[in-house]
Amino acid sequence: xxxxxxxxxxxxxxxxxxxxxxxxxxxxxxxxxxxxxxxxxxxxxxxxxxxxxxxxxxxxxxxxxxxxxxxxxxxxxxxxxxxxxxxxxxxxxxxxxxxxxxxxxxxxxxxxxxxxxxxxxxxxxxxxxxxxxxxxxxxxxxxxxxxxxxxxxxxxxxxxxxxxxxxxxxxxxxxxxxxxxxxxxxxxxxxxxxxxxxxxxxxxxxxxxxxxxxxxxxxxxxxxxxxxxxxxxxxxxxxxx
Amino acid sequence: xxxxxxxxxxxxxxxxxxxxxxxxxxxxxxxxxxxxxxxxxxxxxxxxxxxxxxxxxxxxxxxxxxxxxxxxxxxxxxxxxxxxxxxxxxxxxxxxxxxxxxxxxxxxxxxxxxxxxxxxxxxxxxxxxxxxxxxxxxxxxxxxxxxxxxxxxxxxxxxxxxxxxxxxxxxxxxxxxxxxxxxxxxxxxxxxxxxxxxxxxxxxxxxxxxxxxxxxxxxxxxxxxxxxxxxxxxxxxxxxxxxxxxxxxxxxxxxxxxxxxxxxxxxxxxxx
Numbered sequence: 001x002x003x004x005x006x007x008x009x010x011x012x013x014x015x016x017x018x019x020x021x022x023x024x025x026x027x028x029x030x031x032x033x034x035x036x037x038x039x040x041x042x043x044x045x046x047x048x049x050x051x052x053x054x055x056x057x058x059x060x061x062x063x064x065x066x067x068x069x070x071x072x073x074x075x076x077x078x079x080x081x082x083x084x085x086x087x088x089x090x091x092x093x094x095x096x097x098x099x100x101x102x103x104x105x106x107x108x109x110x111x112x113x114x115x116x117x118x119x120x121x122x123x124x125x126x127x128x129x130x131x132x133x134x135x136x137x138x139x140x141x142x143x144x145x146x147x148x149x150x151x152x153x154x155x156x157x158x159x160x161x162x163x164x165x166x167x168x169x170x171x172x173x174x175x176x177x178x179x180x181x182x183x184x185x186x187x188x189x190x191x192x193x194x195x196x197x198x199x200x201x202x203x204x205x206x207x208x209x210x211x212x213x214x215x216x217x218x219x220x221x222x223x224x225x226x227x228x229x230x231x232x233x234x235x236x237x238x239x240x241x
Numbered sequence: 242x243x244x245x246x247x248x249x250x251x252x253x254x255x256x257x258x259x260x261x262x263x264x265x266x267x268x269x270x271x272x273x274x275x276x277x278x279x280x281x282x283x284x285x286x287x288x289x290x291x292x293x294x295x296x297x298x299x300x301x302x303x304x305x306x307x308x309x310x311x312x313x314x315x316x317x318x319x320x321x322x323x324x325x326x327x328x329x330x331x332x333x334x335x336x337x338x339x340x341x342x343x344x345x346x347x348x349x350x351x352x353x354x355x356x357x358x359x360x361x362x363x364x365x366x367x368x369x370x371x372x373x374x375x376x377x378x379x380x381x382x383x384x385x386x387x388x389x390x391x392x393x394x395x396x397x398x399x400x401x402x403x404x405x406x407x408x409x410x411x412x413x414x415x416x417x418x419x420x421x422x423x424x425x426x427x428x429x430x431x432x433x434x435x436x437x438x439x440x441x442x443x444x445x446x447x448x449x450x451x452x453x454x455x456x457x458x459x460x461x462x463x464x465x466x467x468x469x470x471x472x473x474x475x476x477x478x479x480x481x482x483x484x485x486x487x488x489x490x491x492x493x494x495x496x497x498x499x500x501x502x503x504x505x506x507x508x509x510x511x512x513x
Contacts (some may be wrong), residue, residue, distance in 0.1 A: 031373060050408050051407070051408070051409065052404055058501070071410075072410065074409075074410065075409060076406045077408060079404075079405060079408050081402065081404065081405065086402070087401065089452075090276065090400075090401055091276075091452060091457060091458050091461045092397070092401065092457060092458050093457035094456075096397075096457050096458050097401070100394055100398045100401070101395075101409060102394070125457075127455060127456075129455075130455075130481070146411070168256075171352070195272060218342045226303075239395060
């Protein structure tokens with residue numbers, strides 16, 4: 001049974017096609033990189049899966065539960081939005097932000113353990129606006145981890161991060177995927193990062209052009225030719241091995 | 242210069258007691274309004290209250306009830322419209338301001354102008370607070386403080402990022418409606434003290450001042466309550482001794498606090 005099943009999702013906005021007949025499954029343990037140019041519909045796809053948009057046609061299930069029927073299923077998902085949507089001046093310390101996700105059943109010790117895991121325990125009393133971009137992304141991951149999610153969904157998490165911060169960030173994600181067995185879905189423009197860290201790739205440009213194993217995607221030039229390279233901001237970085 | 246025996250006057254005791262309770266309650270509401278970038282929402286509610294008071298005065302019904310009903314009903318309706326249409330908050334504030342003022346001014350003109358009662362609602366009459374008023378203020382304060390204490394993390398989460406709050410299972414729409422009601426009832430019972438025109442200042446200015454100091458949420462809230470209670474206390478005392486309008490003094494002191502804090506903060510960062 002797939003963890004997430006997206007079945008023939010189509011979404012229009014003001015008569016413009018944003019997503020057209022998108023279908024794919026995400027299996028437990030996947031480290032899925034979703035690539036596509038600006039305007040490809042990646043964020044919209046995430047919003048559909050997260051239940052933030054519900055006027056799409058088609059069906060999305062998480063753990064075999066239709067998300068339009070069982071809305072409690074979203075508590076199984078940790079979501080890290082694009083950095084630009086976060087208010088940098090919000091008066092919250094790291095500890096206060098991460099503990100927002102606490103329920104009555106969870107204690108502050110879990111917050112401290114997670115902060116140690118993401119390497120931010122010593123900064124727990126700092127304001128989020130005082131952190132670097134990479135540290136802020138780690139705080140958001142920590143917040144998402146408090147309620148033991150089975151999936152982490154990250155929307156272009158390494159935009160505006162320097163190379164070292166990006167590498168550190170992806171190492172953390174890889175760690176969470178392999179040790180904590182958390183399924184990762186992330187959108188990116190960075191082909192090299194997807195090639196290096198993902199085990200599955202989805203290519204989307206309003207339609208799904210490819211979904212499958214990373215090796216299959218990167219070994220076949222036709223997959224890249226299927227949508228215009230000129231419209232896709234391809235970033236090639238040298239990642240630390 | 243300042244004689245302490247003025248504290249023995251009953252009207253001063255009632256003014257200080259009601260003022261301090263309001264001074265604690267208003268920043269509790271105001272911090273979430275400021276963080277959600279809805280600082281003028283309080284103004285909109287207070288203008289709706291003006292319309293509600295005018296309705297009560299016109300129909301010879303106790304104005305507080307009509308102000309409460311009209312403000313809450315209209316605020317909830319507009320919150321619903323905002324959720325449905327995704328129109329920006331400031332647009333909705335403009336609609337509410339206009340609606341409240343329009344209703345108020347029209348009904349006042351039909352009532353042959355301003356009465357003394359309406360004047361005291363506009364500008365406050367803290368020195369005329371009765372024990373019944375204090376009872377209402379305490380009752381509302383208990384409700385507001387209790388609900389904030391239970392839901393404050395969810396309110397923070399909603400203010401930080403509504404989408405993430407929704408995904409985490411928080412009933413964002415219902416809590417937004419609840420918060421709207423809390424704002425309305427806080428303003429309605431507080432406007433007797435500083436008036437419809439100035440109550441919004443008491444709600445947001447102490448929080449805006451506290452935010453200048455870049456502290457976490459709890460310290461910011463604590464600091465804003467200290468600022469609010471200080472300005473209310475000093476405002477009442479100074480207005481008594483210098484025969485000035487208490488509501489004006491309270492707001493002037495609150496605003497002066499913001500200016501001083503801003504200058505001190507800038508000086509501190511220049512020296513560093």
